[in-house]
Amino acid sequence: MEHEKVNILLVDDQPAKLLAYEVILKELGENLVVAASGREALEILLKNEIAIILVDVCMPELDGFELAAMIREHPRFQKTAMIFISAIQVSDIDRLRGYEMGAVDYVPVPVVPEVLRAKIKVFAELYRKTRQLERLNTELEDRVRARTAELERSTAQLVESEQRRSMAIAAGKMGSWDWDWINGDWMWDDGQYRIFGVDPEKFEVTSVNIQALLHPDDVEALRKVVVEFTKGARSYEAEFRICRPDGEVRWCVGTAAATVDRQSRVVRISGVTIDITERKRAEERQSLLTREVDHRAKNALALAQSIVRLTRADNVKTYVDAVEGRISALARVHTILSLSSWQGAEISRLVDEELAPYSRAGQIKLSGMEVQLQPATAQTLALALHELVTNSAKYGALSALSGQLAIKWQVDDNVLAVTWEESGGPVVLPPTTRGFGTRSLIASVETQLGGQTAFDWRPEGLVCRLTVPLARQALTPSQAADASASRLQRVS
Known part of the structure; x- marks a missing residue:
């Protein structure tokens, strides 16, 4: 050249x-x-x-x-x-x-x-x-400038990627770690420290210190994971619990992958830890809700079964009407309880729902402080009110336009006292025998709720007083059905 x-x-x-x-x-x-x-x-x-x-x-x-x-x-x-x-x-x-x-x-x-x-x-x-x-x-300087610019771009991309990874890890409650299998050195990122609830400045990452943070019941399972790597496993995934220094127990899922040398010997294990505590709690809540729904369904069926089994009537139509009315009362209180996620029912709303079909302007007066009833108490009291309403609509104050009904309630010493007072309706004569509705009311209040009932058949109208201890644990519907049947025999 x-x-x-x-x-x-x-x-x-x-x-x-x-x-x-x-x-x-x-x-x-x-x-x-x-x-x-x-x-x-x-x-x-x-x-x-x-x-x-x-x-x-x-x-x-x-x-x-x-x-x-x-x-x-x-x-x-x-x-x-x-x-x-x-x-x-x-x-x-x-x-x-x-x-x-x-x-x-x-x-x-x-x-x-x-x-x-x-x-x-x-x-x-x-x-x-x-x-x-x-x-x-000049060419070298150009290459250096180009390489420097490329390195700067790569560094910026790496920093940006690391920031995104850190944000993703923080948002996803994730942490990454690295374990040198040969010399035992550990490396944790910020997410790992955050999951375990330890201070990076004070916590020394060693196998002994890490094991101290594991739930005692899960230590042996994680030891077996290490053994699997010695037997040739290259990756593993396991759920485990950790006990933070503040006493909180959290659920995690860990994934790990091994790095091997030319002789296929493990030299390093790297992995990711994900905090799944919220997911576990959601699963527990879902399981609890499923059991609760199952329990409520069984209770509702037991109540319906007891209504069908205990209802008496002279003919089929009367029997059907009685059963439908009582199951409708049960359905109404069930709706109220569902709206509160079965935490309870307000007595004012319970009374309103039972009296709604018979409400006329100025005919019914309600008074009393707001009381939150337990589900079992609300169900039983709803059926008792249904019997009183049905009886009043047939023979009492609610059967006439001139009739008046006053319902009052109050709580003293954790005992709910409900007064049902009718007036202005047809002349009331004391019954010679107790009807099934009355007997059912007495049995449900006294047996299921451990309360008391008192009837005063005045000529101007019935006065019924119900007292219910709010702190008493009510019987389950199946237990109550059996007890009510026995009680009905005694009050007949």
Whole structure:
């Protein structure tokens, strides 16, 4: 591959000398540029890249020293090689002056062609190498800048990715860890410390300290996981519990993957821990809710069964009406309890629901403080109110437009007292025998709720007083059904 040609400027006021220089230097294969004066040389320099200047010292108007001084003043040519040619004997002072002006060498006249070519060749190669180095430096700088920019972009992306990962881990209650299987060193990220509830500044991550945070019942299972890795397992997933230093127990799921060497020996295990406590609690709540729904359904069926089994009537229609009415009462209180997630029922709403079909303007008056009834108490009291309402609608105050009904309730010493007082209806005669509805009411209140019932059959209207201890644990519907049947036999 041919080398890159460089420009060599030949400056002399005598054309014959210029021609001689061209002949001598032609075989170097470089670009020879000639100038017949110092001024012409300056013009050429400003328009071209010149590697070497061969200049005659003695020239009219602008000699070699003056031209060299002017060239050196320009920033572009401060390092350009200049060789002086002198036809006169120069003194040491003149040589020193020439070197001060920037000359790199002197060539005396007569010029020896081989010497001149050798000198020019050396400086041409030096210029060429310098240019190559400059280009290489420029390319290297460009590459460094490009690589630096690429590294900066990669670093920024890595930082951004790490930030996103940290945010995802924080949001997802996740942590990552790394265990050097050979020397036992552990590495935890912030998420791991957060899950275990320990301070990164104070907690030393060691196998012993980690085991101390594991739930005692899960330690052996996790030891077996380690054994599985020694037997060739490459990944594993397990659920376990941790006991935080503050005493809180939390559920986690951990995934782990092994890194092996060329001999398939485990050298490192890395993994991720996810806090699944909320999920576990949700599953427990769902399971509890399922059991509760099952329990409530069984209770409702037991109550319906007891209503069907204990209801008595003279004919089928009366029997059907009685059963439907009691089950409707049960359905209404069930709706109220469902709205409160079976936490209880407000007595005012319970009374309103049972009296709603018979309510007329000004005929019914209610008074009493708000009381929250337990589900079992609300169900039993709803059925008792249904019996009173049904009896009043058939024979009592609610059977006539002039009838009045007042219901009052209050709580003293955790005992609920309900007073049912009718007036203005048909004349009331004390019953010679207790009907099934009355017997059912007495049995449910006294047996299921441990309360008391009192009936005053006044001519102007029935007064019924019910007292129910609110703190008493009510019987389950199936137990209550059996007890009510026995009680009905005694109150008949």
